[in-house]
Amino acid sequence: MKDVALRAGVALKTVSRVVNSEPGVTPETASRVLGAIEELGFRRNESARLLRTGRTATVGFIADNWGDRESAALGRGVEEVAREHGFLLFAGSTDTDPVREEQLTLSLCARRVDGLVIVPTPGDHDYLLSEIEAGIAAVFALRPPYHLARADAALVDEHGAARTAVAHLIAQGHERIGYLGGDQASYRTRQLLDGYREAMGTAGLTVDEAWTSLTPQRLLNSTVTAVLCGSREHTALALRTVVEAGMSRRVAVVGFGAFELAEYLAPGLTVISYDPAEVGRAAGELLFGRLGGYRGPGRRVYVPATLVTRGSGEVPPAVP
């Protein structure tokens, strides 16, 4: 910029004015400056500008692994909103490691990102407090953080979807319904089980607690006629277990997540599914709400999850 000023025979400030298209420059001066910029191949150093301005026009996106389908689509949703605001996006993966999450977040904060969308790890998030105090906006996605109850979050209505799914199974005549879904303490499992219990209760069915923490092995030895799954991986597990044991007519599987080519699956597959990009966009909107000056209490946005049936027909009805 100094070189440009020198070459155009003007002061630094004039170059700055031209570059920012501020008013108050004669067309002649402007074109002289523009010429110099062209000749020198000058391009403003955005970082320097932002250092002075105090903002960086960047946000960070932190997920377990943004290489997986769910996180990637979610991140893309965040990017869209960021882009509308002229912001650039940092992306980082924690591999579900709280230590790594903290490192990543802190180094992003050290770069002075304006905001952060975080799919939180199980760890606590107190380290964020001082950053938030320092002015950085943080929004959680997919699950709320353990403490930090005041933070904004964009979530999925897994509770409602599980309730619907289980009610649907019950309507098909199922009474012994199980849940296969990994870590019982995880947010998604708790949400799904809440919905499950609610539907069972409404139908007047009692829940055998053994049903709520199935494994493939236990599923084989269980009397359940239907199983609700808590993740893509558990859906695949359940399917494999049921098919390999030749039980696909006897045990109905309700999966979690969208699967391509699901219409050609042999047993047919009904799933609970939601649009991760929508969660990302919702998180982005919450974030830019904060960046736009919102100072109120934490908000929660729920994205709907729906029951989708694909492939060769319905969930099989209960066989008496």
Added chain:
Amino acid sequence: MKDVALRAGVALKTVSRVVNSEPGVTPETASRVLGAIEELGFRRNESARLLRTGRTATVGFIADNWGDRESAALGRGVEEVAREHGFLLFAGSTDTDPVREEQLTLSLCARRVDGLVIVPTPGDHDYLLSEIEAGIAAVFALRPPYHLARADAALVDEHGAARTAVAHLIAQGHERIGYLGGDQASYRTRQLLDGYREAMGTAGLTVDEAWTSLTPQRLLNSTVTAVLCGSREHTALALRTVVEAGMSRRVAVVGFGAFELAEYLAPGLTVISYDPAEVGRAAGELLFGRLGGYRGPGRRVYVPATLVTRGSGEVPPAVP
């Protein structure tokens, strides 16, 4: 930092030394500084440091849409390499729009990223020349740019995979083999068709040019007994067409891409598949090679693609 210096009663430089754990500070002074840092909740502004240092320790990843499976996994591979080097990653999507690619790239360059991994759009990339001259490293992934032949690229051996796939079909007795894959000018289609032609030629089979640009409609009216697909979407299309027309016994489908739950697909599915994360890591290595001082000519790295059979058996043999 000024506040910290004031509070600790030392000069700015001393604080800088402590923060960077440079030698030459007495333990007492150091602990005084550390104390002040603690009390003030000081955290170094990385951007300011990097402005002075001249590097930003960031790289950018630009893809059609990093929310899709292929790009996301690829980007995650780049992130891994970046992380090993202590770099942060920007991610942006072009939606296959050359204009958007240029905008994104240029704004990343204005932030002075040290390097860029780009899944290029069909546009030309001359706008990158001046940036590369200015010292930014650029590596292409998945497909090479149209011009800019000198650039590094991490690619997939689609050519070899198609050759293998078609040879395999031929070994199963197929002689009339088609290709369904969208834009004929795209890099992937050209690679796949090259491999296809090579295998057909080696087997002494002649290619009816109509076979090389199938659509679902043309596939129905064609005499081909097998079809090679050029993308995930075209795989789904081919499958749908074949299944709905009741031709799944007569027409063998070789898909492209990895599909979850493929083992439970009704007709069974053989696909050409590769590991996108590996392409990302390869691109990352090329990039950091440049950042590490490599100044030689452009390099190409090929990641293998393999033929995988899932589900209820093999590609169906040709029915006489």
Added chain:
DNA sequence: CTGAAAGCGCTTACAG
């Protein structure tokens, strides 16, 4: 071992 000055590339606040 410690510090005062200059500068990275830009903008802000003020004068002319």
Added chain:
DNA sequence: CTGAAAGCGCTTACAG
């Protein structure tokens, strides 16, 4: 309409 100075938060190159 244009410019000279100060400063964003840090580091570099030099003295003491």
